[in-house]
Amino acid sequence: MDLNYNDEELAFRDEVRAFLKDKLPARIADKVKKQQRLTKEDMVEWHAILNDRGWLASAWPKEYGGAAWDAVQRNIFEEEACRAGAPRVVPFGIGMLAPVLMAFGSSEQCDHYLPRILDGTDWWCQGYSEPGAGSDLASLKTTAVREGDHYIVNGQKTWTTLGQHADWIFCLVRTSNEGKPQQGISFLLIDMATPGIEVRPIILLDGEHEVNEIFFDDVKVPVENLVGEENKGWTYAKYLLTHERTGTAGIGFSTEGLAQLKRIAKAQKKRGRPLAEDPLFAARMAKIEIDLAALRTTNLRVLQDAMSGAASPADSSMMKVKGTVIRQAINDLARRALGPHALPFVSEALDAGYNEPPIGPDYANPVAADYFNNRKLSIFAGSNEIQKNIISKLNGL
Amino acid sequence: MDFSLTDDRRMLADMATRFVREKYDIESRHKFAASDEGFSREIWGEFAELGLIGALFGEDVGGFGGTGFDLAVVFEELGKGLVVEPMLANLVAGKLVELAGSAEQKMLLEKVIGGETLLAFAHSEPESHYDLAHVATGAEKTEKGWRLTGHKSAVLNGDSADLLVVSARVSGDVADEEGIALFLVNPHAKGVAIRGCPTVDGGRVGDIALNGVEVSTHVRLGEEAFATIEQAFAAGIVAVSAEALGAMQVATEMTLEYLKTRKQFGVIIGRFQVLQHRYAEMLIEIEQARSSLINAAGHLESGRELREWNVSALKNLVGRVGHLVAEETIQMHGGIGMTWEYALPHYAKRLTMIDHQFGDEDHHIERVIALSAG
Numbered sequence: 067m068d069l070n071y072n073d074e075e076l077a078f079r080d081e082v083r084a085f086l087k088d089k090l091p092a093r094i095a096d097k098v099k100k101q102q103r104l105t106k107e108d109m110v111e112w113h114a115i116l117n118d119r120g121w122l123a124s125a126w127p128k129e130y131g132g133a134a135w136d137a138v139q140r141n142i143f144e145e146e147a148c149r150a151g152a153p154r155v156v157p158f159g160i161g162m163l164a165p166v167l168m169a170f171g172s173s174e175q176c177d178h179y180l181p182r183i184l185d186g187t188d189w190w191c192q193g194y195s196e197p198g199a200g201s202d203l204a205s206l207k208t209t210a211v212r213e214g215d216h217y218i219v220n221g222q223k224t225w226t227t228l229g230q231h232a233d234w235i236f237c238l239v240r241t242s243n244e245g246k247p248q249q250g251i252s253f254l255l256i257d258m259a260t261p262g263i264e265v266r267p268i269i270l271l272d273g274e275h276e277v278n279e280i281f282f283d284d285v286k287v288p289v290e291n292l293v294g295e296e297n298k299g300w301t302y303a304k305y306l307l308t309h310e311r312t313g314t315a316g317i318g319f320s321t322e323g324l325a326q327l328k329r330i331a332k333a334q335k336k337r338g339r340p341l342a343e344d345p346l347f348a349a350r351m352a353k354i355e356i357d358l359a360a361l362r363t364t365n366l367r368v369l370q371d372a373m374s375g376a377a378s379p380a381d382s383s384m385m386k387v388k389g390t391v392i393r394q395a396i397n398d399l400a401r402r403a404l405g406p407h408a409l410p411f412v413s414e415a416l417d418a419g420y421n422e423p424p425i426g427p428d429y430a431n432p433v434a435a436d437y438f439n440n441r442k443l444s445i446f447a448g449s450n451e452i453q454k455n456i457i458s459k460l461n462g463l
Numbered sequence: 464m465d466f467s468l469t470d471d472r473r474m475l476a477d478m479a480t481r482f483v484r485e486k487y488d489i490e491s492r493h494k495f496a497a498s499d500e501g502f503s504r505e506i507w508g509e510f511a512e513l514g515l516i517g518a519l520f521g522e523d524v525g526g527f528g529g530t531g532f533d534l535a536v537v538f539e540e541l542g543k544g545l546v547v548e549p550m551l552a553n554l555v556a557g558k559l560v561e562l563a564g565s566a567e568q569k570m571l572l573e574k575v576i577g578g579e580t581l582l583a584f585a586h587s588e589p590e591s592h593y594d595l596a597h598v599a600t601g602a603e604k605t606e607k608g609w610r611l612t613g614h615k616s617a618v619l620n621g622d623s624a625d626l627l628v629v630s631a632r633v634s635g636d637v638a639d640e641e642g643i644a645l646f647l648v649n650p651h652a653k654g655v656a657i658r659g660c661p662t663v664d665g666g667r668v669g670d671i672a673l674n675g676v677e678v679s680t681h682v683r684l685g686e687e688a689f690a691t692i693e694q695a696f697a698a699g700i701v702a703v704s705a706e707a708l709g710a711m712q713v714a715t716e717m718t719l720e721y722l723k724t725r726k727q728f729g730v731i732i733g734r735f736q737v738l739q740h741r742y743a744e745m746l747i748e749i750e751q752a753r754s755s756l757i758n759a760a761g762h763l764e765s766g767r768e769l770r771e772w773n774v775s776a777l778k779n780l781v782g783r784v785g786h787l788v789a790e791e792t793i794q795m796h797g798g799i800g801m802t803w804e805y806a807l808p809h810y811a812k813r814l815t816m817i818d819h820q821f822g823d824e825d826h827h828i829e830r831v832i833a834l835s836a837g
C-alpha cells in the first residue's frame with residue numbers, strides 16, 4: 067500500500083499545474099470561480115487551448131490526436147483543472163461520441179468526425195432521453211425509417227444539454243419494433259442544420275437555459291450516418307456507460323466546492339465569530355470532509371482496478387451515487403452558511419460584465435441557485451435510484 | 464381536547480382557500496413576482512377587503528384575530544398558492560406596533576389592515592446571521608430625537624414599504640439584548656437608501672443603508688425592544704411554518720399524482736417500492752410538522768419559556784421536513800421536477816428558503832437546547 071502518487075505521477079501533476087498557470091485565461095478562470103455564466107465562446111476557447119497542447123482528448127489514443135492518459139493521469143488532470151478554475155471539457159463529443167466511433171464506427175467516420183471534434187468545428191449534443199423514455203431509455207420512440215439511401219427520422223428528444231449550441235446530435239433511434247425494445251435501437255448521427263429539426267429551450271428551476279427539447283419532423287439523414295450496425299445501438303450506448311469510469315465521482319468538483327464552502331464559512335459571522343468555528347456548522351462540514359477523503363481513495367482504488375481490468379461493474383454506479391450525494395451536500399451547506407444572505411438572487415449578476423455592487427457578500431449571489439441547479443446531479447446520467455438498482459442487481463438481488 | 468377549528472376560523476380558511484384557488488394560479492404568481500414591487504397591489508387590496516390582513520391582528524387594534532391559530536389558518540392557505548404578497552413582512556412589523564406601540568402609533572394598524580399602508584421590519588444586518596440581539600445600527604440621541612446610522616440587509620419586502628420599523632441600538636454592545644430600540648422610519652426620509660432585489664424563491668428583499676437619518680422622539684416604538692422583537696418573531700415563525708406546511712402539502716400531492724401517472728418500465732413509477740417508502744416518509748414527517756405547528760400556535764399566547772420552546776421546536780422541525788420534502792419531491796419527478804414551467808420546483812425553492820428566514824434548523828436547535836436547560 068502506498069497512498070501517495072509515485073514520482074512519475076507527481077511530475078505529471080507539476081506539468082499540469084504549470085500548464086494551467088500558464089495557459090488558462092484568467093478571465094475564464096475568474097468566471098468559473100465566481101460561478102458566472104460561461105459563453106459558448108469561452109468553452110470553445112478553452113477546448114482550443116487544450117487541443118494545442120494535445121490534451122483535449124485526454125483518453126483518446128495518440129493515433130487520433132489524443133493524450134492517451136491512463137485513468138490516474140486523467141484523475142490528476144481533473145483535480146488540478148478544477149482547482150485552477152478551468153471549465154470542464156464539454157463531454158458530448160470528446161467523452162461520449164468519440165469512444166463509440168472508435169469502437170464501432172467505420173474508419174471513414176473516425177477520420178471525418180474525430181478531427182472536427184478536436185478542432186472545434188462540430189459541437190455535439192446527446193440525444194438519448196425522450197419525454198416518455200428517461201430511466202427506461204429502451205422504451206424510446208423516435209423512429210428512423212429507411213427510404214433508399216436515407217433514414218427518415220420522426221419524434222422528439224428532450225433534456226438535451228447545450229443543444230442550443232450544437233452542430234450535430236448523436237441519437238438513439240428506433241429502427242425496429244421486433245423482439246425486445248433494446249434490440250430495435252440504432253445509433254445515428256444527425257446534422258442539426260437538416261430541415262425538419264426544431265430546438266426549443268427548456269428553462270430550469272434556477273431560470274437558466276441549459277437544456278432543450280428537439281423535435282424531428284421527417285428529417286432526412288444519410289445512411290452513412292449510422293454508426294455500426296442497424297439495431298445494435300443499445301450495445302454501443304451500454305459500452306460507453308461501462309467504459310467511462312473516471313470523472314463519475316466528480317472528486318475535483320467536490321474538492322473545489324469544499325474549499326469554497328470553507329472560505330464562505332470563514333467569512334460568514336455567527337455571534338461575532340467565523341461560522342466555521344460554530345460547533346454545529348463545523349460538524350456538518352467535517353462530516354463532508356470525512357466522506358470526501360474516503361471517496362477520493364475509493365475513486366483511486368477503482369481507477370487502479372480499472373487499469374488492471376479488475377473493476378467490478380458496480381463500481382461506476384457506486385461512484386456516481388456517492389460522488390453526487392457529496393457534491394449536493396456541499397452545495398447544501400454553502401447555502402446554509404449564508405444565512406439570510408442566501409435569499410437575494412440577481413440573475414443578471416451571473417454575467418461577467420455586470421457592474422452593480424453586490425447585495426450582500428460578493429460570493430453569495432450564485433450559491434442558492436447553484437444548490438437548486440445541482441439537484442440534477444442525482445437525476446441525470448442514470449438517476450441514483452437506477453444506480454442503486456444496478457448495484458443490487460449485480461449482487462444477485 | 465379538541466383539534467377542530469372553530470366556525471370562524473373554518474370560514475376564514477375556506478375563504479383563503481377559495482381565493483388562492485380561483486385567483487392565484489402559478490402563472491399569475493410568477494407575473495406578480497416578476498413585477499417591480501414583486502407582488503400585486505390589486506391582490507393586496509383584495510386581501511384587505513376579505514379581512515385576511517385583519518385576521519392577523521387583535522380586536523383592540525382593529526383586527527379580528529391575531530392568535531396563533533388565526534395565523535396558522537391563513538398562512539397555510541397562502542403557502543398552498545405560493546403567495547408573494549407581503550403578508551409575512553406586514554405581520555411581523557405590524558406585531559411590533561401592536562405589542563409596543565402607543566395608542567396613537569397603534570392607529571397605524573387600521574391602515575395596514577385596510578391595505579393602505581405597507582410595513583416592513585428592518586432588523587437583520589450583514590453580520591447578524593440569525594442572532595436576534597445582534598444590532599450594530601446605532602441610534603444616537605440628538606436635540607430633537609434620534610439619528611440612525613447603520614446597514615440593514617435582506618429586509619423582507621423592505622423595498623416596497625410605506626413605513627419601516629427599524630431596530631437600532633441606544634446603548635450596550637452589538638449583541639446585547641438590552642439597549643435595542645425600535646423606530647418608525649419613513650423610507651423616503653433623508654439619509655435612507657434602499658436597494659431592492661429579487662429573492663431566489665420569488666420574493667423581494669431590500670438592502671437598506673441608514674446614513675445619519677434624523678427621526679423625532681415620538682417615532683420610537685416602546686422602550687426596551689428585545690422582548691417585543693422575540694414575540695413578533697414568534698408570530699412570524701408560526702406564520703411562515705404554516706406557510707411551509709401548505710407548500711409541503713401541495714408538493715406531496717403533486718408528487719403523488721406524478722407517481723400514479725408517470726410510467727417507466729411498463730408500470731407507473733409509484734409501483735417502485737423505494738419511491739413508495741420515500742413518499743410515505745414524507746407524509747409521516749408532514750404530520751409531525753403539523754403537530755408541531757399546533758403546539759406552537761397553541762402556545763403563542765403562553766408565557767415566554769413555553770412559547771419560545773415550542774416556536775423553536777417548530778422552526779427546527781419545519782426546517783428538516785421542508786428540506787426533505789423539497790429534495791425528495793424534485794427527485795421523484797426526475798427531469799420534470801427541475802423545470803421552471805412546472806409548479807413543483809417553485810414549491811421546493813420556497814420550502815428551502817423558509818429555512819433562511821427567522822433562523823434556520825441549527826439556530827433553533829440551539830435555542831431549544833438553551834431553553835430546555837433553563
Ligand SMILES: Cc1cc2nc3c(=O)[nH]c(=O)nc-3n(C[C@H](O)[C@H](O)[C@H](O)COP(=O)(O)OP(=O)(O)OC[C@H]3O[C@@H](n4cnc5c(N)ncnc54)[C@H](O)[C@@H]3O)c2cc1C
Pocket residue numbers: 191192193194195197199200201202224225226227228276277442445446447448449450451452455725727728732735737738794795796797798799801
Ligand atoms: C439538467 C439535465 C440535463 C440532462 N441532459 C441530458 C442530455 O444531454 N441528453 C440526454 O439524453 N438526457 C439528458 N438528461 C435526461 C436524464 O438522463 C433523465 O432525466 C434521467 O434519465 C431520468 O429520466 P426522467 O427525467 O424521465 O425521470 P423518470 O425516469 O421518469 O424518473 C422519475 C423518478 O422515478 C425514479 N425511477 C424510475 N425508474 C425507477 C426504478 N426502476 N426503480 C426506482 N426508481 C425509479 C427515478 O429515479 C426518478 O426519481 C438530462 C436531465 C437533466 C435534469
